[in-house]
Amino acid sequence: MTAQLRLRTVSVAAAVCAAVASAPLLTACGDTGGSRVAAAAPSPQGSRSGPASQRRHTEDQAERQALIQATKVPWDKAAATAVGGVEGGKLTEIELRWARAAVGSPSPGPRTPEWDTTVAAGDGTAHTVRVDAVTGKVTESRVDPGQDPEDKRELAARVGAAKVTPQQAAKTATDRTKGTITAVELDDTVWSVDVVTTNDWYKTTYDIDTRSGKVVREHVDRD
Known part of the structure; x- marks a missing residue:
């Protein structure tokens, strides 16, 4: 050539x-x-552009999904039950979690969801009240140990200074993000509210001013 x-x-x-x-x-x-x-x-299998339902969940997402799908009693009903058992009670914290195994139990058994709550009595004494998230019944109610008079005064003052109720704070959060409430906590001058969206199992936390009701912080946990 x-x-x-x-x-x-x-x-x-x-x-x-x-x-x-x-x-x-x-x-x-x-x-x-x-x-x-x-x-x-390139293979499309690693892409996150597909529908959320087809993506692989993280461990935290899978845990939120399992907890919420096993729960029958919503947070507000559990809160009302917990507060009703404490004289002059005001809710200061509620969180959805797996119930702890009973002391001396021979085996863990099936996991059961529960609402773990803290309720302040009229004098500021903190009570731990646990409510079964399936039956709605109280499984434990006790006074938190180690509280001194100053602790009680501080808690009573925080509760008394809050003009926004936990129910109002929860509504503010779910008005912004449609989902399931899994936690509400009085943290100094804000209500911290967790909302889980059930299409992707992300958790959005809102900090809501206890006096004005305004959102002062928003954070989305995609893990």
């Missing part, structure tokens, strides 16, 4: 490679000796 013919052959091959390179499935062109290596297009 003459040098001019070889040059024309290489030019044609280069043009073919340029045209094929724009296709989704690439066939890499080798040298003029004719060797070729197939290069597959």
